[in-house]
Amino acid sequence: MNSLNITNLSKTYANGVKALNNVSLEIPTGMFGLLGPNGAGKSTLMRTIATLQEADEGTITLGDLDVLTQKNEVRKVLGYLPQEFGLYPKVSPELLLNHLAVLKGITNKKERREMVKALLHKTNLYDHRKKNLGGFSGGMKQRFGIAQALLSNPKLVIVDEPTAGLDPAERNRFYNVLSELGENTIVILSTHIVDDVKELCPNMAIINQGEVLLKGNPTKTIEKIEGKVYQKTIKKNELEMYKQEYKVIAEKLLQGKPVIHVLSDHNPGNDFIPIEADLNDVYFSQIFG
Incomplete structure (x- = not known):
């Protein structure tokens, strides 16, 4: 699975708002920044790629998979961290990750335990593994969100507005997890924070009012x-x-x-x-x- 290909994707909501207008992008392995103001169509595009929303027109392929028709197959290789996600406040990250791993179909207990341990280390949460999620800071919750998105070793990870509200130290920790991840995975980072893209992504696109205005390498666009x-x-x-x-x-x-x-x-x-x-x-x- 070398790339995610989006071709002529369009979506108009019932109220007449054209959220996506003929969007075409080729997204290779690595970090890809999707920049745009709030309401630009980023979240609609992310949800459509994440198999949570239908498009009116166009195609999306991930390697040999048709994202719009082979939803269950795509979900097996997808990690998704939405802008808003709920947590059980009285459960520990270790317990919740284990439960989510079962839902992902990882039935071998030893394999599951090893995977959960590795993900807690990767996201720098291992020392907090027994604490309740309700006591986590915003940055810790986001890092837990990445941990759950990485269950079952996904080929594609989608992260929607991840660093809004994080302090600089938390943002840096989050960046480190994401950049390490982008070495052999397609990671789409959707944000309105320009610095997130500048620091992390070798490829990017700017979207506004549902249209792609520019795509390329950040340095070359400068x-x-x-x-x-x-x-x-x-x-x-x-x-x-x-x-x-x-x-x-x-x-x-x-x-x-x-x-x-x-x-x-x-x-x-x-x-x-x-x-x-x-x-x-x-x-x-x-x-x-």
Whole structure:
């Protein structure tokens, strides 16, 4: 199973919202970042790949498997960590993983015990294996989510908005688990946090309003706008004027003052200074460009 291939995938909800519009992606082994704002269609795409939702049109294949018709076969090789997942607060991670392994069809007790132990070590939860899940921090819960997603050694792992609300140390621990995983598995990381993708993924796509706006290697996408991004500190009441005159791709506050980034083929003058482009500039140039 070398890659996941999505071809011309479309989905319109009953209320008329077109969540996916002719989406085509080839996702190889390794970490793949799916970037987009909330409501862009990322979760619809993730749920469809995870066999939890039907598409209106298009195909998805995972190696020789047809994801849209061979759902049970796909589920055997799929690990899924949704954006929201429930835990039994009064159960230990060791016990719950063991129970989930039984549901996954791992009936050999010794094999199950070894697998649970290995996953608890991999996600740095072994020392907490007897504690109740209800007392876990947000990051520990997410790492448990990865542990359950890795039961039965999946070929494809889908992780939807995993680091929202995690502190920097928890995010780093989470990154380490994911990057190790991506060495021989297809891992799709769906997020609106640009840094998650920049730090982890050799391949990515940006999606908005159900359409793929850009796909490629993060570093190469940055190279395409290098030398075209300029910055200026402005007054708060000037923002709309600058938006009308320039292609403003980002705005932020620095020490209480608005700073804007603009995209321009030539130096715009007017006290703008050239800056080194980063993935945030690529992202916002696609979303707001």
